[in-house]
Amino acid sequence: MKALGKAIAEGDESELVYWIIPGHLACAHRPLRYHPRYGGSRRLLPPESSTLIEEWVELLKVEGIKGVISLMHDGDMACYRDLPLGNGVLLAYLETQGFTIAHHPYEDPAHSHTPEAQRRETLKRVSAEALQSFDRLPKPVLIQCSAGEDRSAPIAAYIYAHRQRAF
8 A cells, every 4th residue: 555655646546446355345545645735644634625635536436436434533534624525524525425434433553652452452343343334335345544554454454354255
């Protein structure tokens, strides 16, 4: 996913969505996370970036995405608070665009000060919750966090390990 992030930052959005189970489960970063002008961690997006968010959503629609499992926590979500999309609530905006949302806020373990044992328990809990959401959401499902690496990847791997034979 880091290589994809770098490619996107350089203007190549050909793999905005990375398929884990083709046609059923994909991973991606949050909108504009790697944008050359607006990208970055926890960077507040200005109102003029709204058009780019709309384009990102259209690309998800082209990929056929119907359900979204979001692992973004309040810090990730705050990036969108000044945008005129769903009153600054990204997930509300995605719902108005026809996506079915499951939100499982999950602190980025790469930036966490939480003890390791507690992080493992959180990963175990969120993985189980995300699997239940995957089962009930319309397919294909996109799983996303901020960078699409430290949270989405292990959760997607968990879902893959438990459901890939079903497809």
